[in-house]
Amino acid sequence: MRAIQFTPDADRLARARIVEIERPVPGPGQLLVRTALTGVSVGLVRMLRADASANPGGEMVGTVVAVGSGLEESWIGARVGGVVFASLYAEYVCATPAMVTEIPAGVPAADALAVVRGGLVAMGVVHAAKSVAGSAVLITAAASGAGHLALRLARAAGATRVVAAVGSAGKFDFVRECGADAAVTYDRPWSETFDIVLDGVGGDLVQRGVDSLGPHGTLVAFSAGGGAVDTSTLLGELKTVTGFSMGLLSRTEPQLIERYRAQLWKLLEENMLRPHVEVRDWAELDAVVDLIATRRTVGRMAISAGPAPW
């Protein structure tokens, strides 16, 4: 089968090469999935920055073609989507049923790819904020794969005002189309006060988010980008900072993830959630990684080993 390997490169983050390798054999309790679409995200960029020959995981959608021991043959032929932890960029991947879900008939593969990780993150983050209904909400990285879905989900959860914060004004039209009432960039002061900040960027923006909260406000940090908070800025107005991790939730509360997935499928079927997914050919992976690393993408980026339909 074909797979993509990353190798260090002097001129860029890493170089993606298409190689021929043995097709994996599903181990006990594993599904072998022929991939249709594979997600590309800032998570991959971070992995390559840490190790330019990384063997990354991430989200994919595809069709089950074989099962390992202990799994029902009835899985074969199922259209599934979810997350694998390594060896993602290949024509065939091994996945565990706990980390994938069957895609309802009628949900296009690209929409499914957008929600099986980014949609779950967006929904989890909105729920982590607890009291979105009736609140003014600021979302950073609002044009990202997870962020653009969080805009809609915050609105659907009853937010009275949703403001999108993005890296550049060129993303304003996109976030407004995704349901934002207003858009701001990181390099200008934020004049409004919010009840909730959902931070998908980290670094300095965490403290800026806290400073933008009104009394009793909550910031949910969901980025792997780190960041520090001066706790003295929390006390006077009883502000809260909390975190969100899809990984932990998948392991500790799988029934909650199931519920979120069911809600996401329903929203897609009712046309209430309209993910934006841009699909490129495998051969363009280097270019896609560059676009993400330089923060020039909107929505979810994906690559496909073959032409549409997937």
Ligand SMILES: NC(=O)c1ccc[n+]([C@@H]2O[C@H](COP(=O)([O-])OP(=O)(O)OC[C@H]3O[C@@H](n4cnc5c(N)ncnc54)[C@H](OP(=O)(O)O)[C@@H]3O)[C@@H](O)[C@H]2O)c1
């Ligand atoms: N907690 C969880 O379980 C979980 C799971 C998955 C992802 N996440 C987080 O959610 C955020 C969005 O992830 P995604 O997969 O949806 O992103 P994505 O689709 O790859 O979006 C890329 C966009 O994210 C923004 N961004 C934020 N931090 C960045 C950085 N360090 N380098 C480059 N771009 C950055 C940029 O937009 P702007 O320039 O407009 O900010 C960029 O254009 C990330 O911070 C990621 O760590 C959290």
